[in-house]
Amino acid sequence: MRPDKIGALLAQFEALVRNEQGVEFWFARELQPLLGYSEWRNFLIAIDKAKESCRTSGQNEADHFREVTKMVTLGSGAERAVQDVALDRYACYLLAQNGDPRKEAIAFAQTYFAVQTRRQELIETRLLEADRVRARAKLTESEKELSTVIYERVGNEKSFARIRSKVDWRCSVASPPSR
Numbered sequence: 001m002r003p004d005k006i007g008a009l010l011a012q013f014e015a016l017v018r019n020e021q022g023v024e025f026w027f028a029r030e031l032q033p034l035l036g037y038s039e040w041r042n043f044l045i046a047i048d049k050a051k052e053s054c055r056t057s058g059q060n061e062a063d064h065f066r067e068v069t070k071m072v073t074l075g076s077g078a079e080r081a082v083q084d085v086a087l088d089r090y091a092c093y094l095l096a097q098n099g100d101p102r103k104e105a106i107a108f109a110q111t112y113f114a115v116q117t118r119r120q121e122l123i124e125t126r127l128l129e130a131d132r133v134r135a136r137a138k139l140t141e142s143e144k145e146l147s148t149v150i151y152e153r154v155g156n157e158k159s160f161a162r163i164r165s166k167v168d169w170r171c172s173v174a175s176p177p178s179r
Contacts, residue, residue: 009034009108018086026092027070028085035095036103047085050094064091 016030028047029040037043047065054061066086071079087095096109150163 006108009105010112013109013112023088025066025086025088027068028087028095029070029082031087031092031095034105035099035109036105037100046095046099049098050091053094053098054091059090064088064094 012034013026013031016026016034018025018027028043032040032043035043037046051061051065054064064087068084068086069081070084072082073079085091092109093113096106096113099106099109101107101110154163
């Protein structure tokens with residue numbers, strides 16, 4: 001797929017997002033043509049597969065797929081009620097994974113969500129590493145303070161070394177080595 005087409009699909013996808021009370025969602029009927037489906041009944045098949053995948057993974061379907069009724073304006077200017085589905089980002093991901101991969105837009109969406117998932121994993125890993133580094137720095141500071149207090153109390157190298165070795169030994173016995 002050409003980079004300009006990828007950019008256009010991504011922009012269209014993000015342009016359709018709704019945000020109500022901090023909840024991000026898309027209407028399935030608005031995504032339908034973007035994902036290459038011309039008929040609602042065919043798109044419903046992909047939605048049903050995505051719902052099944054949601055349930056099978058232990059998620060509450062209603063948290064991700066919300067059935068709604070919308071009023072749409074017909075060509076004559078009259079309005080009528082139509083069924084739609086409000087989809088959160090997870091539902092969109094499942095929809096892409098369960099859509100027809102022969103459709104270029106579905107293939108793009110599958111790639112898009114795979115890349116976004118990997119980015120999120122990397123961000124979470126980096127945050128955990130940063131937390132570990134902060135905890136390690138805090139531990140180092142605490143160790144320095146402890147050593148200063150011990151040395152001030154005992155006043156000589158030999159006693160200091162004996163106390164530190166007992167503290168280190170007790171700490172190693174109290175917590176088994178990590179693997």
